[in-house]
Amino acid sequence: MSELKKDTVAENTAEVKTKTDDDKAAKSEKTEKPKKDKKKGGFKNFLKSRKARHGSIAAAIVAIVIALVIVLNIVVSLLVGRFPNMVLDFTKESSFALENDTIDYVSHIDKDIKITVLTTEEKFEGSGAYYIQANKLLEKMESASNGKIKLNYIDLSSNPSISQKYADADWSKNSNMMIVECGDQYRVLTIDDCFEYDKDYYSQYGTYYVTSSLVEQAVVTAILNVTTEDKVVVDMITGNQEQDSSAIKTLLQNNAYQVNDVSLATGDLDEDAKFAILYAPSVDLDEGTVEKISKWLDNDGKYGRNLIFIPTENNVDTPNIDSLLNEWGMQVNPGYVYETSTDRLVSNSSPYIFTVDYTDYYTTGLKNPNIPVVTLFARSVTLSDSSVSHALLTTSTSAGIYPTDADDTWNYKNGITGENINVAAEGVKSNTDNASSKVVVFGSYSMFTSDIMSYNSFNNSGYFMNMINTLADKDNAGITIEGKSMQNAELGITDATTKNTLFVIFVIVVPVAVLITGIVMWLRRRNK
Structure with missing residues (x-):
C-alpha cells in the first residue's frame, strides 16, 4: 500500500511539474519580444523572392514605357518640325491641310521662291488661331515645294530698311503681312489679301476679328504672278457706264494676267493686248468706238485677238453693239431666260437662276467638268450665222424666254420652244494661216460677280479661266482655293x-x- 501511495504521489508530482513547465513556457512566449532576422543577405533574398520579382518587373515595364513615350514624342516632334506634311488634320473643314491643287502646284515649281513674313514667328502665331493656321499652311507649302520655297520671318520693326528694298509697296499702312518674291519680281500681301475679317468690328474697335483664312489662295496666286515673266495683257473697255467688273479683274490678276483699263473715247486698245472685255455697258457704244474694236480684232488680217462681251440685264437699245455682234454671227435678244426643269433650278423661288449645259468647247482642261455653271437673269444669244458662230452654254429643252412686253395674260408655257436656248456663244474668224480672232458673248453679267464666283459648287470662275487660258495658249488652268474657316473644330x-x-x-x-x-x-x- 505504501508503494501505491508513492506511485500516486509521483504521478501527481510529475503532472504538476509538467503543468508548471508549460505555464512557464507560455508565459515566456507572451513576454518575450520577437527577434529580428539577423541573417546576412536578407535583402538579396528579398530580391529573389517571387513578390519582389513580380514587383520589379512591373516597375521596369512602367519605366520602359514612360521612356519610350518620351523618346517617341521627341522623335515625332523633330520629324514634324522637319516635315510639316506629316501632321494629320482631322478637323471637319481640313483647316490645317493644303488643297490638292496647292500641293500639285508648289511641288512642280521650278524657280526659287522666297516668302518673308514681316514679324517674328512667335509674334505671328501669338496673334490668334488663324495666324497659327496660316503658319502651318506656309510650312506645309515649303515642305511640299521640294526645296524651291524658303519661308523666313523678319521683324519689320528691327529691319526698317526692308521698306526701301520693296519701294512699290504701300508702307504707310500697318497692314503688310508678307512678301512673296522670285528674282526681281515681288508681291506684298496685306491682311486684306490673307484674311477675311469683320469690317464693322474693325471700324468700331480698331482691331481685326478674323472670320476665315485666305492665306493659301493669296500665297499661291502671288507665286503664280512673280514666276510669270511675260504676262498676257487684258484691256477692260471703260467709259460706257459699265457694271462693277472688279471680280473678273481680280480673277484675271490672280492668274497672272495684266489687266488695264482703257477708254476708247480718248485712246485705243493696246497693240500687245490679247483680250478686250466689254463688261455690261449701260449705254451703246458710238460708231467710232465700234470701228476701233473691229480694227483691233482684224489686226491687219493677222487676227490672234479676242473680245469678250457681257451685256447688262437691262434691255438697253444698243444698235451699234448689235451691229458688231452680227458681223460675228450672233445676236443678243431682249427678255430673260427661265428654266422649268426643277433639277436645274438653284433656288425654287426663282426660275431665272439655274444651271446650264456645256457644249464641246472649252471643257478640255476643266478640273472638274461635273461641276455646273450657273446663270442668273440671262439674255439669250441667237446664232444669226452658224457658219462663223457656235453655242458654248445652253439650257435644257424645258427652258423659255420671258418677253419684255409680257402682261398679266402671259403664260410661261408660251415661252417654251422645246429647244435648247443659248446663254453663251462664240464667233470665229480665221485667215489662211489658221490664226483666229474670236468674239465671246455671255448672256448674264451676274454670273461673274464675286458672290457667284466664290461658290465652289459652281464652275463659273473655273470655266471662264479655262476659256481664257485656252485662248491665250496657256497650260495653267488657274488655281481657285476655298477660304478656310475654323468655326467648326470637330472631326470631319x-x-x-x-x-x-x-x-x-x-x-x-x-x-x-x-x-x-x-x-x-x-x-x-x-x-x-
Whole structure:
C-alpha cells in the first residue's frame, strides 16, 4: 500500500511539474519580444523572392514605357518640325491641310521662291488661331515645294530698311503681312489679301476679328504672278457706264494676267493686248468706238485677238453693239431666260437662276467638268450665222424666254420652244494661216460677280479661266482655293459607316481588351 501511495504521489508530482513547465513556457512566449532576422543577405533574398520579382518587373515595364513615350514624342516632334506634311488634320473643314491643287502646284515649281513674313514667328502665331493656321499652311507649302520655297520671318520693326528694298509697296499702312518674291519680281500681301475679317468690328474697335483664312489662295496666286515673266495683257473697255467688273479683274490678276483699263473715247486698245472685255455697258457704244474694236480684232488680217462681251440685264437699245455682234454671227435678244426643269433650278423661288449645259468647247482642261455653271437673269444669244458662230452654254429643252412686253395674260408655257436656248456663244474668224480672232458673248453679267464666283459648287470662275487660258495658249488652268474657316473644330467624319466603326473600336473593343488583359494578368499572378 505504501508503494501505491508513492506511485500516486509521483504521478501527481510529475503532472504538476509538467503543468508548471508549460505555464512557464507560455508565459515566456507572451513576454518575450520577437527577434529580428539577423541573417546576412536578407535583402538579396528579398530580391529573389517571387513578390519582389513580380514587383520589379512591373516597375521596369512602367519605366520602359514612360521612356519610350518620351523618346517617341521627341522623335515625332523633330520629324514634324522637319516635315510639316506629316501632321494629320482631322478637323471637319481640313483647316490645317493644303488643297490638292496647292500641293500639285508648289511641288512642280521650278524657280526659287522666297516668302518673308514681316514679324517674328512667335509674334505671328501669338496673334490668334488663324495666324497659327496660316503658319502651318506656309510650312506645309515649303515642305511640299521640294526645296524651291524658303519661308523666313523678319521683324519689320528691327529691319526698317526692308521698306526701301520693296519701294512699290504701300508702307504707310500697318497692314503688310508678307512678301512673296522670285528674282526681281515681288508681291506684298496685306491682311486684306490673307484674311477675311469683320469690317464693322474693325471700324468700331480698331482691331481685326478674323472670320476665315485666305492665306493659301493669296500665297499661291502671288507665286503664280512673280514666276510669270511675260504676262498676257487684258484691256477692260471703260467709259460706257459699265457694271462693277472688279471680280473678273481680280480673277484675271490672280492668274497672272495684266489687266488695264482703257477708254476708247480718248485712246485705243493696246497693240500687245490679247483680250478686250466689254463688261455690261449701260449705254451703246458710238460708231467710232465700234470701228476701233473691229480694227483691233482684224489686226491687219493677222487676227490672234479676242473680245469678250457681257451685256447688262437691262434691255438697253444698243444698235451699234448689235451691229458688231452680227458681223460675228450672233445676236443678243431682249427678255430673260427661265428654266422649268426643277433639277436645274438653284433656288425654287426663282426660275431665272439655274444651271446650264456645256457644249464641246472649252471643257478640255476643266478640273472638274461635273461641276455646273450657273446663270442668273440671262439674255439669250441667237446664232444669226452658224457658219462663223457656235453655242458654248445652253439650257435644257424645258427652258423659255420671258418677253419684255409680257402682261398679266402671259403664260410661261408660251415661252417654251422645246429647244435648247443659248446663254453663251462664240464667233470665229480665221485667215489662211489658221490664226483666229474670236468674239465671246455671255448672256448674264451676274454670273461673274464675286458672290457667284466664290461658290465652289459652281464652275463659273473655273470655266471662264479655262476659256481664257485656252485662248491665250496657256497650260495653267488657274488655281481657285476655298477660304478656310475654323468655326467648326470637330472631326470631319460624316459617313455613318466610319462613325460606327470608330464607335465600336474606341467604346467597345478597346475597353473590353483592356479589361480582359487585366483579368488574365491578375489570375496568372494569383495562381503562381
